[in-house]
Amino acid sequence: MPEQTFLDIRHLEAGYGRSQVLFDVNIGIPWRGGVAVLGRNGAGKTTLMKAIVGELASSNGELFFDGRDITRRRTEERVRSGIGYVPQEHSVFARLSVRDNLAVGSLFNVDPTAVDRILTIFPKLGQRLDQPAGTLSGGERKMLAIGRAMLGNPKLLLLDEPTEGVWVGVIEEITERLIELAKQISIVIVEQHLDLALRLADYAYVLDRGRVALQGAAGEVRNDPELLRYLAP
Amino acid sequence: MGAAKQALRATVSRGPDVSMADSGLDRALPARLAAGRKVLPIVEGAVLIAALILPLVLQDYLTVFATRVIILALFALSFDLVWGYAGILSFGQALFFGSAGYGVALMARDLNITSIFLVLPAGTLIGLTTSLLLGGFLLLGRHPSSVIFVALGTLTGSYAADRLARGWYYLGGQNGIPSIPSMSLGSYDITEGPVYYYFALGTLVVVYLLCRFLVRSQFGLALAGLRENEQRIAFFGYKAQHLKAIVFAVGGTIAGLAGSLYAFHEGFVWPNMVGVVISTQVVLYVLFGGSGTLIGAVIGTVIIEGVSFWLSDNYRDIWPILLGVLLLLVILFRPLGLISYVLGERERVGSFGAGPKEKRNAAP
Amino acid sequence: RPDWANAAEGPIKVGIATDLTGPIAYAGNADANVAKMVIKQINAAGGLLGRPLELYIEDTASNESVAVGNVRKLIQRDKVDMVLGGITSSMRNAIKDPIVARGKTLYIYPQLYEGKECTANLFCTGPTPAQQCDEFIPWLIKNGGKKFALPSANYVWPHTLNVYARKVIESSGGEVVFEEYYPLDQVDFSATVNRIISNKVDVVFNTVIPPGVGPFFKQLYEAGFLKNGGRLACVYYDENTLNINQASEIEGLASCLDYFKALTKDDPVSAKIQAAYEKDFPGNFLFAAGSAATGTYRGLKLWEAAVKEAGKIDRDAVAAALDHAKIAEGPGGPAEMVPGKRHCRMKMYTAVARGGNYEIVGRSDGLVDPKEC
Amino acid sequence: MASAFVAAFEILSFGAIIVLVVLGLGIIASMMGIFNFAQGEFVLLGAYVTYLAHSRGIPIWVGMAAAPFIVGGLGFVLEALIIRRFYAAPIVAMLGTYALGLIIRESVRGLIGGFYLTVPEPIGGSIDIGTMHISTWRFTIIVITLLVMGGCYLLLSRTSFGLRVRATLENPALARVSGISTPLIYGATFAFGAALAGLAGALIVPVFSLFADLGIRFLIQGFVAVMVGGVGSFIGPVAGAGLIGTLSAALPWVIAPVVADVLVFVLAIVFIKFRPQGLIAGKGV
Amino acid sequence: MPLLEATGIVKVFGKLTALDGAALTIGENEFHGLIGPNGSGKSTLMKCVAGAEMPTQGKVTFINRDITLLSPTERARAGMSLKFQITSVLPTLTLYDNILLALQAQSSLFDLVFSRTRGVLHDQAMMMLSQFRLADRAHDAAAALSHGQQQWLEIAMALAARPRLLLLDEPTGGMSLEERRVTGELLQPIKQHCSLVIVEHDLDFIRDICDRLTVIDQGRVLASGTVAEIQANKSVQEIYLRRA
Numbered sequence A: 001m002p003e004q005t006f007l008d009i010r011h012l013e014a015g016y017g018r019s020q021v022l023f024d025v026n027i028g029i030p031w032r033g034g035v036a037v038l039g040r041n042g043a044g045k046t047t048l049m050k051a052i053v054g055e056l057a058s059s060n061g062e063l064f065f066d067g068r069d070i071t072r073r074r075t076e077e078r079v080r081s082g083i084g085y086v087p088q089e090h091s092v093f094a095r096l097s098v099r100d101n102l103a104v105g106s107l108f109n110v111d112p113t114a115v116d117r118i119l120t121i122f123p124k125l126g127q128r129l130d131q132p133a134g135t136l137s138g139g140e141r142k143m144l145a146i147g148r149a150m151l152g153n154p155k156l157l158l159l160d161e162p163t164e165g166v167w168v169g170v171i172e173e174i175t176e177r178l179i180e181l182a183k184q185i186s187i188v189i190v191e192q193h194l195d196l197a198l199r200l201a202d203y204a205y206v207l208d209r210g211r212v213a214l215q216g217a218a219g220e221v222r223n224d225p226e227l228l229r230y231l232a233p
Numbered sequence B: 001m002g003a004a005k006q007a008l009r010a011t012v013s014r015g016p017d018v019s020m021a022d023s024g025l026d027r028a029l030p031a032r033l034a035a036g037r038k039v040l041p042i043v044e045g046a047v048l049i050a051a052l053i054l055p056l057v058l059q060d061y062l063t064v065f066a067t068r069v070i071i072l073a074l075f076a077l078s079f080d081l082v083w084g085y086a087g088i089l090s091f092g093q094a095l096f097f098g099s100a101g102y103g104v105a106l107m108a109r110d111l112n113i114t115s116i117f118l119v120l121p122a123g124t125l126i127g128l129t130t131s132l133l134l135g136g137f138l139l140l141g142r143h144p145s146s147v148i149f150v151a152l153g154t155l156t157g158s159y160a161a162d163r164l165a166r167g168w169y170y171l172g173g174q175n176g177i178p179s180i181p182s183m184s185l186g187s188y189d190i191t192e193g194p195v196y197y198y199f200a201l202g203t204l205v206v207v208y209l210l211c212r213f214l215v216r217s218q219f220g221l222a223l224a225g226l227r228e229n230e231q232r233i234a235f236f237g238y239k240a241q242h243l244k245a246i247v248f249a250v251g252g253t254i255a256g257l258a259g260s261l262y263a264f265h266e267g268f269v270w271p272n273m274v275g276v277v278i279s280t281q282v283v284l285y286v287l288f289g290g291s292g293t294l295i296g297a298v299i300g301t302v303i304i305e306g307v308s309f310w311l312s313d314n315y316r317d318i319w320p321i322l323l324g325v326l327l328l329l330v331i332l333f334r335p336l337g338l339i340s341y342v343l344g345e346r347e348r349v350g351s352f353g354a355g356p357k358e359k360r361n362a363a364p
Numbered sequence C: 001r002p003d004w005a006n007a008a009e010g011p012i013k014v015g016i017a018t019d020l021t022g023p024i025a026y027a028g029n030a031d032a033n034v035a036k037m038v039i040k041q042i043n044a045a046g047g048l049l050g051r052p053l054e055l056y057i058e059d060t061a062s063n064e065s066v067a068v069g070n071v072r073k074l075i076q077r078d079k080v081d082m083v084l085g086g087i088t089s090s091m092r093n094a095i096k097d098p099i100v101a102r103g104k105t106l107y108i109y110p111q112l113y114e115g116k117e118c119t120a121n122l123f124c125t126g127p128t129p130a131q132q133c134d135e136f137i138p139w140l141i142k143n144g145g146k147k148f149a150l151p152s153a154n155y156v157w158p159h160t161l162n163v164y165a166r167k168v169i170e171s172s173g174g175e176v177v178f179e180e181y182y183p184l185d186q187v188d189f190s191a192t193v194n195r196i197i198s199n200k201v202d203v204v205f206n207t208v209i210p211p212g213v214g215p216f217f218k219q220l221y222e223a224g225f226l227k228n229g230g231r232l233a234c235v236y237y238d239e240n241t242l243n244i245n246q247a248s249e250i251e252g253l254a255s256c257l258d259y260f261k262a263l264t265k266d267d268p269v270s271a272k273i274q275a276a277y278e279k280d281f282p283g284n285f286l287f288a289a290g291s292a293a294t295g296t297y298r299g300l301k302l303w304e305a306a307v308k309e310a311g312k313i314d315r316d317a318v319a320a321a322l323d324h325a326k327i328a329e330g331p332g333g334p335a336e337m338v339p340g341k342r343h344c345r346m347k348m349y350t351a352v353a354r355g356g357n358y359e360i361v362g363r364s365d366g367l368v369d370p371k372e373c
Numbered sequence D: 001m002a003s004a005f006v007a008a009f010e011i012l013s014f015g016a017i018i019v020l021v022v023l024g025l026g027i028i029a030s031m032m033g034i035f036n037f038a039q040g041e042f043v044l045l046g047a048y049v050t051y052l053a054h055s056r057g058i059p060i061w062v063g064m065a066a067a068p069f070i071v072g073g074l075g076f077v078l079e080a081l082i083i084r085r086f087y088a089a090p091i092v093a094m095l096g097t098y099a100l101g102l103i104i105r106e107s108v109r110g111l112i113g114g115f116y117l118t119v120p121e122p123i124g125g126s127i128d129i130g131t132m133h134i135s136t137w138r139f140t141i142i143v144i145t146l147l148v149m150g151g152c153y154l155l156l157s158r159t160s161f162g163l164r165v166r167a168t169l170e171n172p173a174l175a176r177v178s179g180i181s182t183p184l185i186y187g188a189t190f191a192f193g194a195a196l197a198g199l200a201g202a203l204i205v206p207v208f209s210l211f212a213d214l215g216i217r218f219l220i221q222g223f224v225a226v227m228v229g230g231v232g233s234f235i236g237p238v239a240g241a242g243l244i245g246t247l248s249a250a251l252p253w254v255i256a257p258v259v260a261d262v263l264v265f266v267l268a269i270v271f272i273k274f275r276p277q278g279l280i281a282g283k284g285v
Numbered sequence E: 001m002p003l004l005e006a007t008g009i010v011k012v013f014g015k016l017t018a019l020d021g022a023a024l025t026i027g028e029n030e031f032h033g034l035i036g037p038n039g040s041g042k043s044t045l046m047k048c049v050a051g052a053e054m055p056t057q058g059k060v061t062f063i064n065r066d067i068t069l070l071s072p073t074e075r076a077r078a079g080m081s082l083k084f085q086i087t088s089v090l091p092t093l094t095l096y097d098n099i100l101l102a103l104q105a106q107s108s109l110f111d112l113v114f115s116r117t118r119g120v121l122h123d124q125a126m127m128m129l130s131q132f133r134l135a136d137r138a139h140d141a142a143a144a145l146s147h148g149q150q151q152w153l154e155i156a157m158a159l160a161a162r163p164r165l166l167l168l169d170e171p172t173g174g175m176s177l178e179e180r181r182v183t184g185e186l187l188q189p190i191k192q193h194c195s196l197v198i199v200e201h202d203l204d205f206i207r208d209i210c211d212r213l214t215v216i217d218q219g220r221v222l223a224s225g226t227v228a229e230i231q232a233n234k235s236v237q238e239i240y241l242r243r244a
């Protein structure tokens, strides 16, 4: 586990209704840099993200963010204190226009040029400003979701499969941006493109059936013989 | 509540992509069904036994009252089938109930026909025809119709019919048609009382079993798909609109049967019988008991009617307020209806993937 | 308590079925109050046939299907000897069959209505169109003008009443400019008001009912109908309905009923009844004719007389006596049943609203004939 | 000519009344996805507050001004206690609000004894232009309606409140992870819709007098108006209400009122059938 | 005669021309990949073929039949089956019921009402579920699946309708490498009786399973041919380097 922890997850247990998904998860996220969360379908990656952002109440364990206990904080308070989140599904406001989606992102951002910056990263969005976000193509939607989350100036950014359905060229672009960004803030990424994930991340966790099965520096994990077994269905 | 969800989706949908990007599938669902214990048959059996012995223990006038409740339960069943199973919010179900009532009342008044073998089929047919016409208009067509549109369309239909009945002299206007003679079986008059009670109960049981057979069949699964996401199953090749129209018509038919029984039992018909008041009432019955479970409709009717009867007797001045409070409490704390006290979510939604044993019984 | 000579037979049971809840609850509650008062008086005077009276009140809730259920309670559970009640015509229609035909019980209907109810064992003690129009319309022509408009709510009472009224208007030299029907809950009457004004109508013979009537009168007023000398007439308007509009908006409105509170000034019997009612029930539910309160009083008293004459309580005997029952004292004067007709002769009064109160401006010479059946 | 002018005014004034009543209903339906069956009772409460003020000897306009705040406050409380539980299931919400409406209506009926009670206008009388008389109060209602409409539009389009509301209602989970406090937004929106209904009740009670069924009288009309206009925007329901209101006031000028009454609804349904997205397909505010 | 032929497809959304004369030809038993940058019109083309959108212009023929104006239902009955880009399983129904619903889609009303096909379809349903490694969750509600599991369920449902032509819009989104490989393996056997159009961004995956490729850019077909041809194509390489 990295030494200085910005977000400290201790003994986290969470689930849906009566079915528990996460078991005794301990994770530390550093002040800066990327952390990858890997695991096969249904391993509990999304569940972990939801628990961090507060969408899902944890049944056990503690969350410390920036030195404060946020276990009992409501989602919006966590977000306002500096956590940004790009969900895996339903990550845009489908009926709102692209412009409004971005406006929601910048509700708590005083910088008036922030939106323009996002539009230079994703020029495609600039051509779609008045279109309801629900009619965007799959990739455009992802870009919008990432843009929206970045507009909040988060200190910790949670990305749940940000490149799913995104064109190769754009993935490259996004990766560069994220690597750039990881120099200033902390990023947690769930990603199926191993290369991408491990290029961005300094550290990686592998989940298996809701438990941390493997963890370590990105390079170590990558070369771990067990890794493929945890990722196979 | 699947159908309700669908309703929301339908209200807001502006195109295929948007509607499917709908959020909030994250509601916690019990992951596994509570190991095989079925409570539904037990509840059904208990209700049936209670209904069978009721007239033996009740005073006469209460038997008459109970008959009315049974007929209303039959009516509630028609709504439950349409809403609880197919997700069509027929907010004007009274239209079919009342039209049939008026129809048989006119037969009795003007043509002197009261034979049970003529009036009941006639009433049923009226229910079928009106529901086919209205359903055809509301449900078929290029655009899939949203739940709210159908709700409003049926409500308007029922409202307009109410207005028509009030304004039309031939139908007795506001006063309705009073003093309908009794239904007859040969030379025997079926008057209110135990005989009528058991007759109504028998009808209810038969219709109930037919409905039960229908919703448990593969057709029932198609309905379940329909109420979850009509568009999705259209892409499988289901004629979604036709399925809807069929269920709507079946519901209308049952409502028509109930309406004719009701008219003869009460001895009069009046505009409210086609109107918004009864239409709303039947929605209340079903939601109160638990929609999407046939027995819920019956239980809801019995309890609402029973409680209002009791309240109006004991808290004469404030009983509507008390009834409102009771409804609100149940809706607040049991949004899935009273039946959800004993019935698990999985069993309520139903599953059609019967185990191999049950499967073999079902296959002919 | 008096000591009942025939107590062994138990009390005589009187059933009241009326709208205690719902939109016309004010009328239903007044009727129930009247019944309580009359029954109390009869019991205090020694009951009937030496037996006490016992009152059973059920709610008809302005909902016919609830009503039928509750009336069945009266008949089948409580086994009452007579039912009085129902205010609207549709309510009467709904409950008469369970009472008279299926229930084999005597039924008294107390409200002013459209007439034509000729069912055996069903007795009506409120005014009929003839009673409300015969003297009233000539008065209107004299005190308003010849051109009548008949704006009406679309249900049976206005339709039937208008047929009669039109006959009287035309035979008295008046003229009906238009007769028009509106949905019961219509609240915007701009088109109607415009027709009234532009046709220079003299008398608006109104059968629009609440909730429409308030906005209707207001719109008429604002359009200058009263200012230009027009006359409002409305035969169901009593003291309960006066509050719907501000006094100025219905200044000069004329009504014709069997009783007005204004009568208490010069009729001691009415004054006595009114005082007794107000003493027992000082609340908001007024003892008013248009709400069937007087009909209820009259009905119970006529029935009392009939039971006394019959000497027993079984339906046929009482009905036979009720057929020609009379009372000397009632609200507004004496009353008597017309033999064979099951309707009631009574005195009628014409009154005009001035500053929020009625003033009596006309009285019938004697008892007016209902001309029914 | 003169009568055409009067006709236009009268029709317009009824249209304005319907718009006023539907405003709150439309906001709650469009923004929250809930067809609030208790909306009529909020109108009733607004009227009742005004009546209470009047009967206590307080100037009427004070009552009218207080009504939206009192009803809005009540709306806020009701949202937190009751409505909040219904967002996942709009149909259950219909029933829940129906029950709520029943309770309020019957309680008020008990309080006013089932009577029809008159409440005078703060500005009475009529404006006379030649031989024509135009009700001053109806004119005032038209003006206030226009002002309120403009105000709502600005609030929803020019402030981030509107954006937050729309975002919350579209996808509450995502709104939360965008830092929006959804419970507050829900409460505020509902209270706002209720306050508008309260205002409507206060303004129309002098026209229609106070009675327990005052609000429910407009309910079905309101729902139809919302559908005709198009759910999902602010403008849609307003436009729908304007259309339905003027149509129901205008048709009786040309055909029998009884027919007109039914015709309005039938026309509306046929219209919606062929244009399901409504008059104004919901975009923007 | 190809199985499917879409020619001159134009789709205009307001001011935006999403498809500008695109074309697609699929032969019998052919696995066909559809690639292109984001927003190039791949999903729109799939929807026009499946009937979820009506093309503004153009013609679609399927098994020698003009289906341009047919409803999705009729197309499905003619043998088409679609998996949307955004998963849309029926959330409160069990996995088993989701599959059964797809399997029984073509049964007659009579058979449905009297459940005449339930027994036959049961085994097939269980088989599909176990193929996609979902058998142990057969009686869970579909909403309780993770995103990747829902993708699999969707593919299974699309297959269950026993189509002549299967349209998959990004079926492997959110799957790991290993999972993609398994998906590819599961798709291989259907080649005997079914053609496939698949939209994907992962070229390696496409290369492995597809016979032919069509590249779409800005609503137009940039290139179409065998995998090797496409890889050699200059303009295709160019768009791979271009951003957004």
Ligand SMILES: Nc1ncnc2c1ncn2[C@@H]1O[C@H](COP(=O)(O)OP(=O)(O)OP(=O)(O)O)[C@@H](O)[C@H]1O
Binding pocket: A016, A019, A021, A039, A040, A041, A042, A043, A044, A045, A046, A047, A048, A088, B025, B026, B027, B028, B029, B031, E143, E144, E145, E146, E147, E148, E149, E174
């Ligand atoms: N709403 C829910 N109710 C019940 N169980 C759920 C729900 N959502 C997810 N699960 C279960 O929790 C487990 C973890 O799901 P999660 O979505 O976290 O997986 P994941 O690692 O994100 O997978 P993927 O790569 O497919 O997105 C899965 O087994 C899934 O079936």
Ligand SMILES: Nc1ncnc2c1ncn2[C@@H]1O[C@H](COP(=O)(O)OP(=O)(O)OP(=O)(O)O)[C@@H](O)[C@H]1O
Binding pocket: A128, A131, A135, A136, A137, A138, A139, A140, A165, B015, E013, E014, E016, E018, E036, E037, E038, E039, E040, E041, E042, E043, E044, E045, E085
């Ligand atoms: N209903 C609609 N209204 C307006 N524009 C739309 C609509 N549907 C799609 N578009 C636009 O049409 C273009 C093509 O969209 P499409 O979904 O076909 O792209 P795609 O090739 O599937 O992209 P991706 O790989 O990102 O999924 C996009 O720019 C999108 O914004």
Ligand SMILES: [Mg+2]
Binding pocket: A045, A046, A047, A088, E146, E147, E148
């Ligand atoms: Mg996930």
Ligand SMILES: [Mg+2]
Binding pocket: A137, A138, A139, E042, E043, E044, E085, E169
């Ligand atoms: Mg796409």
